[in-house]
Amino acid sequence: MSAVIYPKVALIGLGLIAGSMAHAMRRAGLAETITGYARSAETRKIAREINLVDEVCDSALEAARDADLVVLCVPVGVMGAVAAEIAPGLKPGAVVTDVGSVKAAVIEAVAPHIPEGVHFIPGHPLAGTEHSGPRSGFAELFDNRWCLLVPVEGSDPGEVARLTRYWEGLGSNVDVMDAEHHDLVLAVTSHAPHLIAYTMVGVADDLRRVTDSEVIKYSAAGFRDFTRIAASDPTMWRDVFLSNKAATLEILGRFTEELFALQRAIRTEDGDHLHDYFTRTRAIRRGIIDAGQDTDAPDFGRAVASKAKARTE
Amino acid sequence: MSAVIYPKVALIGLGLIAGSMAHAMRRAGLAETITGYARSAETRKIAREINLVDEVCDSALEAARDADLVVLCVPVGVMGAVAAEIAPGLKPGAVVTDVGSVKAAVIEAVAPHIPEGVHFIPGHPLAGTEHSGPRSGFAELFDNRWCLLVPVEGSDPGEVARLTRYWEGLGSNVDVMDAEHHDLVLAVTSHAPHLIAYTMVGVADDLRRVTDSEVIKYSAAGFRDFTRIAASDPTMWRDVFLSNKAATLEILGRFTEELFALQRAIRTEDGDHLHDYFTRTRAIRRGIIDAGQDTDAPDFGRAVASKAKARTE
Ligand SMILES: NC(=O)c1ccc[n+]([C@@H]2O[C@H](COP(=O)([O-])OP(=O)(O)OC[C@H]3O[C@@H](n4cnc5c(N)ncnc54)[C@H](OP(=O)(O)O)[C@@H]3O)[C@@H](O)[C@H]2O)c1
Ligand SMILES: NC(=O)c1ccc[n+]([C@@H]2O[C@H](COP(=O)([O-])OP(=O)(O)OC[C@H]3O[C@@H](n4cnc5c(N)ncnc54)[C@H](OP(=O)(O)O)[C@@H]3O)[C@@H](O)[C@H]2O)c1
Known part of the structure; x- marks a missing residue:
């Protein structure tokens, strides 16, 4: 057949x-x-x-x-x-x-x-x-x-x-x-995360008191993860944001609200709030790994990737 | 010796x-x-x-x-x-x-x-x-x-x-x-990115109109990257934010400002501003790869990691 x-x-x-x-x-x-x-x-x-x-x-x-x-x-x-x-x-x-x-x-x-x-x-x-x-x-x-x-x-x-x-x-x-639900789901799982990553990389690039060379050398502490997404094609992403305006802005609004709540918890030293929040978010990661949608290798298996590359060189 | x-x-x-x-x-x-x-x-x-x-x-x-x-x-x-x-x-x-x-x-x-x-x-x-x-x-x-x-x-x-x-x-x-500079550099390259990732995952988890199961299934569109960082140890991170309050809040303030500027560009459909911003952020990624601080394999080499895992199973 x-x-x-x-x-x-x-x-x-x-x-x-x-x-x-x-x-x-x-x-x-x-x-x-x-x-x-x-x-x-x-x-x-x-x-x-x-x-x-x-x-x-x-x-x-x-x-x-x-x-x-x-x-x-x-x-x-x-x-x-x-x-x-x-x-x-x-x-x-x-x-x-x-x-x-x-x-x-x-x-x-x-x-x-x-x-x-x-x-x-x-x-x-x-x-x-x-x-x-x-x-x-x-x-x-x-x-x-x-x-x-x-x-x-x-x-x-x-x-x-x-x-x-x-x-x-x-x-x-x-x-x-349906299209409307698709656009909302993608605003959460893709469009807002991309805009946030672009923003964080832009902020790091703009700072006067920390040089780009410091940002680059010390990026393994977390920042480098954001730079991958923020290296995506500018034309594709400009078009995405302009065509999914309403849903993206809605999710970004929710994001800003939550971020302010966490900033307030830091300012008022509400350690329990922070600890609870950081505990809750782990369940989603476990779900993603169990669903086969990401690798459970530490650090996305970067070490493996570099070694595999070294072997072929 | x-x-x-x-x-x-x-x-x-x-x-x-x-x-x-x-x-x-x-x-x-x-x-x-x-x-x-x-x-x-x-x-x-x-x-x-x-x-x-x-x-x-x-x-x-x-x-x-x-x-x-x-x-x-x-x-x-x-x-x-x-x-x-x-x-x-x-x-x-x-x-x-x-x-x-x-x-x-x-x-x-x-x-x-x-x-x-x-x-x-x-x-x-x-x-x-x-x-x-x-x-x-x-x-x-x-x-x-x-x-x-x-x-x-x-x-x-x-x-x-x-x-x-x-x-x-x-x-x-x-x-x-020195300690003060260290704490500012890390606020940029690690502490702010972690708080932002925790926040984005929390928002996705909280939404009523998009279920956790949708977030999990469709996470490969970008969101899953944030969940890795947001799976880090809650005690460690609570302590980090409480002990590096000033620098973290300073960087988050800068981040929010920039995010608002990009949201405004989306709202006013200023495609050129978005395109320029998304082009500029690519240079940092290139710097990180050239400095040997991240793999240049697509998607952090996740495909390689999964295959290496499959081979050992
Ligand atoms: N990348 C992702 O992660 C991803 C995931 C899912 C869906 N998508 C969607 O998939 C689509 C393509 O994305 P991609 O990642 O494959 O992008 P890409 O690698 O940048 O390829 C885009 C292609 O479109 C061509 N093109 C651009 N404008 C054109 C025009 N006016 N007429 C004819 N061809 C034109 C480009 O030609 P030139 O090379 O000659 O410029 C290029 O071949 C986008 O709609 C994107 O939203 C992307
Ligand atoms: N993880 C990272 O990405 C990273 C990177 C650079 C620096 N750091 C720093 O490294 C340090 C350790 O982090 P980690 O990732 O190794 O954490 P971890 O895997 O959670 O280990 C922490 C260790 O500290 C022990 N501990 C906790 N409270 C203690 C106490 N009061 N007295 C004695 N032992 C105690 C724990 O014992 P139990 O197992 O018995 O609880 C555990 O063995 C932190 O200060 C963190 O900021 C972490």
Whole structure:
């Protein structure tokens, strides 16, 4: 039995997510042909050199033409424009999905461009790294991570089921939810944490009384964890915050309230409050490890990673 | 030539830091005898079972008696009490140091108890994991990390040089700075980041509209990074915040200011401001990787860590 789910898949955008999808599709044999397109000639050239997909096209329209599945893997802010561009090439019965980190704004931007007879089923894989670009993808990125599908009004249940099988073939678990809830959940589990990390790194960079060189040398005391997230792609994250404004600001408001309460506990030397708070937060970490969503190796297994690297050098 | 720097070393407290020091001392042969003491009978029992040190004593006084080097490896809030307890057993010419994450408050608490003729040279290794207890230590913890020595008035330069050689023998690089600057640097690189991470995890745990099970399943989108830090020992961290109040509150004040500025940029849709900010913060990450203070493997090399674990199972 063939594993092919969509004979021809088009990836628009050829960065971390699209590249990882290409590797994972090939690993599982989910497609017969993969086409791709990225905005810059440089990225297209690299994609050809490393044979990232079967055919790198010189326009999004050409890549999407006659595809069974088109995946929009571009920053959230340009999803609408890209959808408009590919619309004329979409064949009846084709499925269009996306991997954008925000859903309500993407649906609003993309849905109007989807022709009659084409299925639009938005999605979002909850997996990534701080790296980007055509060389950053790898087949294991989605293994045991969750992908959220966010069907719109009129999404065909059979097509949602097929897209579910496709993401499972890429290694993911799949859940379905509505766009508003998705955007709130992601504000908590991703968008607010990223903004906070960017802010903390910015503060450290700005201080006069502590030099950047001190911050760098002494970063292993905790700070370096924040710098990984804060090294993520600026365009992607600008777009995320601008497109998930309300939910992000809501969570940041809650965050600031709690932070003030903890600052007050420090100021008034309320050690019991601090101790209780720090005890309660451990349960979530245990839950994440038990759910297989993080490694239980100390320090994310950094020591292992450095040794594995040393072995290959 | 023998590598022994202090013939008899006493470790007061037998947790992550003391345990890692014991393993690293043995790796390099820096001591002839290592004694140890921890508050609970349970910890002392485990330490004996796993042969963590050469002799586990039943009081701090006994462990410290006639030691050439005594290292206080207990939470910052009890350093003073422990120093008072060991003082009668300290021999002339002995060196007392500590590994506490805060320096001004520890010096204030410990210095009055140090007898004439004993050298007190505070210290702080900038290395750790989220784990604690007698089984959590490992010999590599300090390799290529920094240890800060914070000599007090009258610290003998020759003894500071000896303690420097000792930390280098444990794998560290050593810098010297004063207590006030240490506490500010650590507020930036460690204390504020930890409080922020604890807060973010607390907020996620408190939300009604997003369940804990959703937070856990979808944590790979960024949030899980914060949970590692927020799983650190509650007693240790309560003590850190209470003993480094002023500097921590100062940095948190700066953080809140910046966070408000970024929230305003989101609200007013100032995409350029966001993009510039997110671009600037990448340089610090690059600096940290170039300085060998973090792995450049994507996602801290988590994939490698899980695979290495799978191989040994
Ligand atoms: N990174 C994550 O952790 C993560 C996780 C889940 C979802 N996502 C979402 O996945 C999407 C892609 O992210 P990524 O991490 O793969 O980013 P990436 O590595 O930066 O790749 C983005 C790709 O989009 C292309 N692109 C940008 N603007 C375009 C345009 N106007 N027309 C056509 N192509 C364009 C880029 O081309 P050039 O190379 O030529 O600029 C690049 O190939 C985003 O919507 C993001 O929100 C990301
Ligand atoms: N963890 C880090 O990342 C890190 C990094 C740098 C510096 N530090 C500093 O290192 C010190 C120790 O931290 P750790 O991570 O090693 O902690 P840990 O693993 O929790 O160990 C603390 C040890 O102190 C003992 N202890 C607690 N109260 C005591 C008392 N009143 N008298 C005698 N022993 C007592 C504990 O005994 P029981 O087991 O019997 O309770 C335990 O053996 C702290 O000052 C911390 O600020 C920690």
